[in-house]
Amino acid sequence: MQAIVDxxxxxxxxxxxxxxxxxLGLDRQENSAxxxxxxxxxxxxxxxxAAQPVDIHRVIGMLLVHDIGEIxxxxxxxxxxxxxxxxxxxxxxxxTRIFGLLPEAQGARFLAxxxxxxxxxxxxxxxxxxxxxxxxxxxxxxxxGQSWRENGISHERVVKRIGxxxxxxxxxxxxxxxxxxxxxxxxxxxxx
Amino acid sequence: MQAIVDxxxxxxxxxxxxxxxxxLGLDRQENSAxxxxxxxxxxxxxxxxAAQPVDIHRVIGMLLVHDIGEIxxxxxxxxxxxxxxxxxxxxxxxxTRIFGLLPEAQGARFLAxxxxxxxxxxxxxxxxxxxxxxxxxxxxxxxxGQSWRENGISHERVVKRIGxxxxxxxxxxxxxxxxxxxxxxxxxxxxx
Numbered sequence: 001m002q003a004i005v006d007x008x009x010x011x012x013x014x015x016x017x018x019x020x021x022x023x024l025g026l027d028r029q030e031n032s033a034x035x036x037x038x039x040x041x042x043x044x045x046x047x048x049x050a051a052q053p054v055d056i057h058r059v060i061g062m063l064l065v066h067d068i069g070e071i072x073x074x075x076x077x078x079x080x081x082x083x084x085x086x087x088x089x090x091x092x093x094x095x096t097r098i099f100g101l102l103p104e105a106q107g108a109r110f111l112a113x114x115x116x117x118x119x120x121x122x123x124x125x126x127x128x129x130x131x132x133x134x135x136x137x138x139x140x141x142x143x144x145g146q147s148w149r150e151n152g153i154s155h156e157r158v159v160k161r162i163g164x165x166x167x168x169x170x171x172x173x174x175x176x177x178x179x180x181x182x183x184x185x186x187x188x189x190x191x192x
Numbered sequence: 193m194q195a196i197v198d199x200x201x202x203x204x205x206x207x208x209x210x211x212x213x214x215x216l217g218l219d220r221q222e223n224s225a226x227x228x229x230x231x232x233x234x235x236x237x238x239x240x241x242a243a244q245p246v247d248i249h250r251v252i253g254m255l256l257v258h259d260i261g262e263i264x265x266x267x268x269x270x271x272x273x274x275x276x277x278x279x280x281x282x283x284x285x286x287x288t289r290i291f292g293l294l295p296e297a298q299g300a301r302f303l304a305x306x307x308x309x310x311x312x313x314x315x316x317x318x319x320x321x322x323x324x325x326x327x328x329x330x331x332x333x334x335x336x337g338q339s340w341r342e343n344g345i346s347h348e349r350v351v352k353r354i355g356x357x358x359x360x361x362x363x364x365x366x367x368x369x370x371x372x373x374x375x376x377x378x379x380x381x382x383x384x
Contacts, residue, residue, distance in 0.1 A: 033226035
């Protein structure tokens, strides 16, 4: 029991990992723990629109664990162009340590979910990626482009970076977002 | 698609619902969105210790949705003695409205999970309640009794209020917590 308690208290640190997006109407940055909750809810809601039939429970499991490595590395905005390999190696080391706090069978289950998300090869992982990538875009669209303007992110960069994974995992969501992003461009909600 | 977007943006408000507990090492109160994520992880980790075999996916689903009514009512500390019926009626009205934003089938699924948690009659709901009740206790134990001291909560009141549901849903966790709470009492970490 102490091992599980040590693990869950270690996870508490994800509440202190801040992202670039702000929750709507709040004067603070979003953290990765509340983001993980929200994308699990988004994926559950979007299930009928997944590109292929998915085991939604595995999708939710992946989304709940996928950011835990940030406890040691911090969040990096998806539009960062460099350093992804080093970052991914550091996240793997972090989750190996953190899931290693648990009894072996449970730790292995979480690590397998984390790795499936990283590999991005199953229908479930691709759908999970679509939800993860779409959520900050939806918040930015509702926030007049807050984090795009603050971080100098252009319309072209957003479309190039998030278009392919969202289209692949959840095509109907991409049709929706593409139109919304064009509207946002016309409103001047992008940086650079 | 717009219905799902409206729903997920409405859920964003749960990030602004504050609880009495503070995340470890952070100078702010915990919010109900990050709490929902953490107890889903706690339940997944504790599964081998559930009082009866449980469908862990339904447990996780319940924990992800159980606090959504607080978007309109706010969080009430579990040690409040009065007003529970009115509060529960207000939460039901809130989740009926919020889940009603979704296409009917998905909205009904979330509402059924919310209701199952509230009813507390299935093995899954009882295990979910144990995780929900245990998490703030674990944080308080790691925080030298922060919210017990700040809110004048006695050892007796904690044991009386959280002992039965945790013992019922996850007996091994209660054995652990009972000893830890006695240690906390000896340290003077309670109010009143």
